[in-house]
Amino acid sequence: MDVFPLGLWLDLLGTFVFGISGALLAVRRELDVFGIAVLSVAAGLAGGMIRDALLGATPPTALADSRNLLTAIAAGACAFFGHRLLAKLNKPVMILDALGLGLFAVSGCGKALDFGLDPLPAILLGVLTAVGGGAVRDLLVVETPRVLREEIYAFAAMVGAVIVVIGAGLGFSETSTAVVGVVAVVAIRVVSALRGWRAPRAPR
Template identity: 70%
Template sequence: MQVLPLGLWLDLLGTFVFGLSGGMLAVRRELDVFGITVLAVAAALAGGMLRDIALGATPPAAFADGCYLVAALGSALCAFFGHRLIARLNKPVMILDAIGLGLFAVSGCGKALSFGLDPLPAVVLGILTAVGGGTVRDVLVAEVPRVLREEVYALAALLGALVVVLGAALDLNEGWTAAAGVAAAAAFRIVSVWRGWQAPRAPRSR
């Protein structure tokens, strides 16, 4: 039995979780099965596609490997049939979004480092991977993307990507580093919403 690489596991998990967040948002907006599928697939695949295009890794993994589309469609089905169960969570879209944010920040930064990028561009690409799917999802339902709102969002992705860069610099175990990065980003995002933290704003002119 072939063991899948860590980066692929992170990508597929992030794809499924972000797809589930998109599907649940579609259910909340009372969209039909087609709308649920579109929103789930867009949220699931957009961030990774942006990352791969930026890296010149074409065709993007979402098109080169059918597992990504299967994961995205599977998330849509789970949202369609299991939304009542998932909705028992407190703020399910936010929690799923936070977990997906961490997974994609880590996988995006890790893939960028594996392509030979320096730490700073790798961090930027990790953030882009993390916020891309959620941005497309929010735009499709006419919401201001979360990355532009009051709640801390991109900062959580930044934290996850920084953990990956630090782990690589210290030559720490890749698996434990990835787990720590995902946990740090997701926890920071969830706590920021719970505590009402906001990113700094420019002072208003009089």
């Protein structure tokens, strides 16, 4: 039996990169080691927990499998000890956030399809999975969630989820579909951030 199926790999990778993004935000806000751990766990696990709760998959994978919690804690530890090195990267939080967004959009939509949801609800759940952790992270430090204020964000996650639905419908390999979906989300998110693209706003 494969103890590391594709969905688990996507969840663990998404948990790690989102966990680091949460921990780096905590470091930037000068929080202590407990605050770093809290933001790392919240950013890494909240999206998957929201997904599982809506699917009725209880207990959530984040609680049923200790590997998820350990991964989030490890991400916090990496940021705690290595934040100076990570800070030398160009916009590290944004890049990690984009990668986590793609991983969770793909895993959330894929799990929804596995539970028998129709394509449209599966896409919605993929988006919720992708933006949930970042939203909780931002709310804990009293910031307006990125999904509501920044460049193309939820749209990027939606594109990744749509790719998963199309790939499943056409019978493509889950792995290749997941890779294409993640790459598409990261590309859209990074390019939109660099060019300042934003979703339309209400006219003043």
